[in-house]
Amino acid sequence: MTRSVWLKADDEVGDWEARKRRITAGLEAGVDWVLVDRSDVERVRELGEVDVAAFGGGDVHVMEAEEEGPSPDATVVGKDGEGDGTVDLPSDFSGSADLSALRADGAQGGYVRIFDESYEAFAEAVAEEAEYTLVVGEDWQIIPLENLIARIGEETTLVAGVRTAEEAATAYETLEIGADAVLLDTDDPGEIRRTVEARDAVERETLDLEYAEVTEIEQTGSADRVCIDTANMMDHDEGMLVGSMSRGLFFVHAETAESPYVASRPFRVNAGAVHAYLRVPGGETTYLSEVGSGTEVQIVDTDGNTREAVVGRAKIEKRPMFRVQAETEDGDRIETLLQNAETIKVHTREGRTAVTDLEPGDELLVYYEDTARHFGEAVEESIIEK
Template structure:
């Protein structure tokens, strides 16, 4: 499931300076959407590239004409109804029902996605939210007291009918929303002025999407000098931690953990953004669970960074350096008795993970155990497939 962070920045936040501060913080943190009033759509477009949802106040999306009478790009990516709304006559609601989407407005055809904004104040509001999902691509539910109507009820009943966006006021609440019933909300709508809270909420989103890999040990059964080959250094746009690296290998089913160059060396300075990953033919794991050849990597691609416990995150490739260097060929045997291999540069700055800590590839011996990720599956164009492929 792909998670998303929305940031609320309508006129309830304050004047334009206050709203702009929230929108700017959302842009800088990497949020996915901002929820604003129709009149601010064009202003948001000028600030940066982000999904824009706008409260519809008059039943039609407002378009702004330029000096030549042409419509400008003031239309949002999604419109949202329900701000100060009065519900819908087709649902049995109390006479004082207010503050939720008008379903008749949602049913209108349009060129942009429709969203419903529903304040959960009691059981009848939950019923209304369920009805709104039949018409809305996005259903935003804001619980003023989640002890009355638990979020899990909505997650269980709405299912895949809509993108469920849960209103939250902190990163901690966002974490709960993403984890509820193990499925969690598809997105959260954060109502906070604190840039740090916005950033932390985006971090919670990223953590919710990341996988944790089950790493194992493989025994080195062969190691030899293999002559020269074209070697790839993957320079990322991120600073990597001391226990982080990448998974690379000659066989996609068995990828060896290679440390980032975070350690100091008497020969060269550390490069904590770099992984000297191996020869051009080798696979490297990507954040979507696929693989790419090292030779294919170029600036702007994403690669998966993994730590010794199997926790993963993504990093953007800033540069892939290909140079001819002397290599080692390492062959390892997995717990299942399978044999996997990789080529690594013959240099003491390339470190692999052993039970006793990191070890230079130049010091690796037969019988050593190295950290690796193994999955008994074949790959075709980087995607796992169920077919027999022999790699040797």
């Protein structure tokens, strides 16, 4: 499931200048959708690249008449209708103007404010017809959301109304399934940014790292070494996973540490030789030789938490190398080539350690999975790597 953030920016927010400030903050933070009134679609298009949803009336013919100028990516019914309580909710939902608009393909989304159980039931009816179902709780939020997640299934994209990043994180995790998206209603740029971060966090992998015992370390000749400079800063406990064998990847620290000879480069990982595998987002690997400007790579910390980074530059230079071999808890032997230099740090049980200080018996942090790879994808087949 891919999560998303919708930003509410209709006339309830204020005048255009207030709405513009909110939308601009959303664009800068990286929201996926902006929800506005139909009259603001062109203005939003001028501000930046983002998917635009627009409120439309419950009458299909009214919406057709409004479709002059740029069209939204999705039209949403429910505002000034049954969905928000402006029009009384009919006892027989089949006669709802909002549902009629959805059934006639006049709109893709339905907006429902949950005042009580009858509106919760109406949201279920909307979900049967709508590509996007936007639900906003009033006095209570979690229970209706739990009910809707349990009952709706995958026939619609469920968008839960929230006001904070904390509420967004809860919505994404409810019933261990979570809402597909959140509809954020706030003017606070920091809260918008934190909500986008909450979206990103729920999408990320957490890896089970383990320690492998160093069995051999030897100097080799020179090889073509890849140094990855990302467009993102890394923390002291972060790095990347690289290795000569795809099933066993070694944790290599970013160059965040100061030394008497070289300034820190917290955007850099000196990753290894061109043949080595590098773990990237999505559980795949790529060869270090294929990494270049614009490549998305995976940053990992020593607890196995991951995030994404964009490569700004990859430098390939001939350097003297070490061959490091280690044995996993399962008795499998894995290895990699790393540059022979004090600035290249791996992670042992004692903490950050220069590769030049490694000795047999030291235990290195690695990611191990007994799975073969074909073009970077995990496959079930027998492959021998030496």
